[in-house]
Structures are given as structure tokens and as C-alpha cells.
Amino acid sequence: FIELFAGIGGFRVALAALGGRCVFASEVDPFARGSYAANHCGERPAGDITQIDASSVPAHDVLAAGFPCQPFSFSGKRGGLGDPRGALFLEIVRLARAHQPKALLLENVRGLESHDGGRTLAIILRELEGCGYCARHAVIDAVGLLPQQRARVFIVALRADVRQQYDFPRLPR
Numbered sequence: 001f002i003e004l005f006a007g008i009g010g011f012r013v014a015l016a017a018l019g020g021r022c023v024f025a026s027e028v029d030p031f032a033r034g035s036y037a038a039n040h041c042g043e044r045p046a047g048d049i050t051q052i053d054a055s056s057v058p059a060h061d062v063l064a065a066g067f068p069c070q071p072f073s074f075s076g077k078r079g080g081l082g083d084p085r086g087a088l089f090l091e092i093v094r095l096a097r098a099h100q101p102k103a104l105l106l107e108n109v110r111g112l113e114s115h116d117g118g119r120t121l122a123i124i125l126r127e128l129e130g131c132g133y134c135a136r137h138a139v140i141d142a143v144g145l146l147p148q149q150r151a152r153v154f155i156v157a158l159r160a161d162v163r164q165q166y167d168f169p170r171l172p173r
Contacts, residue, residue, distance in 0.1 A: 001062035002026075002101075004092060006045050008035040011064035011105070023058040049091045054098035064105045065092050072112040072120065080120045089124060096131045096157075104128065104157040110139055112153045124155070133157035136166065144172035 002024040003011045012022050025045035027033050037044040046052055071079045071086030080086050096104060113121055121137065128135040135157035142150040156166050 001064055002057060002060045002095075003045075004049055004063065004065035004095070005067050005088070006036055007032050007066060009039050011066065011107075012040060015062065015064060020062065023060055026052065049095075050088070054095055057095060057099065060099060061102045062105060063092065063095060063099070063101045063103075066107040067092060069109040069112070072115045073109045074111045078111070078115060080115050081123065086120075089127075093127050093131060096128070096133070100132065100159060102159050102162050104133060104135075104155070106155040106157070108153045108155075110151040110153060113137070113139055121153070128155070128157045132160050134160055136168075138168040140168060140171060142171060 001011075001015050001020045001022055003009065003015075003022060004026050006012070006025040006027040007029075009025070012025065016022065022040075022043075025036065025043070026047070026049040027036060027045040028048045033045050033047070067089050068085040070076045071081070071083035077083070081089065092104065092106065112124075115121065125135045125137065135155055137153055137155045139151050140154055142152075154168065156168070158164060158166060
């Protein structure tokens with residue numbers, strides 16, 4: 001798997017625990033990159049994904065990304081895909097087109113679901129479908145696992161030729 005907008009490596013922790021092997025990670029923030037390296041045996045993620053040629057990213061089965069949430073958050077200006085940070089979603093599309101991994105696992109704030117009356121999420125799902133994926137989303141709140149409300153939008157996109165059914169988990173409340 002690869003991990004884009006890796007932060008300190010949250011997707012890596014989960015996917016490695018399931019037996020996955022991280023072959024590439026990218027994170028632009030220098031402090032997060034340092035924490036990532038400290039958390040993952042000194043492995044430092046590559047920098048700005050916009051500056052990385054898709055051909056230099058190793059082959060992978062799963063692309064995981066918690067793409068920037070500020071443009072979709074209720075607490076921000078809600079600039080959406082027009083905000084340069086929101087447009088970074090297109091980097092996921094660029095790599096998905098180039099590598100065609102079997103699955104994409106994406107995460108963002110709950111505000112993504114309602115942003116611009118739901119049109120932003122519809123555009124995101126259409127973009128993924130245009131790359132050859134069957135994409136579904138769900139809002140999952142980890143309140144049953146964490147001492148806080150933590151509702152997030154998760155998008156699972158399976159390549160159209162992958163004949164598996166995916167059901168979102170039901171977490172305890």
C-alpha cells in the first residue's frame with residue numbers, strides 16, 4: 001500500500017496490522033514527517049506529492065489517503081475543491097489513474113458530505129468512477145472507541161474488475 005497525506009502514519013499503523021506493507025508514503029509538513037519517521041523505524045515520507053512523478057511511486061494494491069480537510073470543515077472557510085488544499089484530492093486521482101491499485105481508502109471530515117449541498121462529494125465520487133472505480137462512502141463516528149465524537153467520511157473505492165462486496169463496519173456506540 002501507499003499512504004498519501006500521511007501525517008504521522010495512522011493509515012500505516014492500521015494497514016500494517018492487517019498484514020500490509022507500506023511501499024511509499026508522502027507528507028509535506030516537516031513536523032509530521034519527523035513524527036512519521038519516529039513512529040516508523042526512521043522511514044521518512046517523501047515530500048510534496050505534487051512534485052513527485054507518478055512513475056517514481058512503486059506499484060501498490062491499496063492507496064490510502066486522508067486528504068486535506070480544512071476546505072471541507074465546518075470550522076473553516078469551506079473553499080472546497082476551489083481551495084488549493086481541497087484541489088489536492090486530484091493528486092489521488094492522478095496516482096489512481098497511473099497505477100490502478102485494487103482499492104482506494106480515503107478519509108475526511110464529516111463536512112465533506114454536506115459541502116456545497118453534497119455536490120463536492122458527488123464530484124469526488126464521479127472522479128473516482130471516471131478512473132475505473134466503484135466508489136461508496138459512509139460517515140462513521142468512532143465515539144464508541146474514543147472518548148470524543150469523531151465522525152468522519154470514509155470513501156472506499158474498488159477497481160471495477162475487483163469482484164468483492166464491501167460493507168462499512170458498524171461501530172459500537
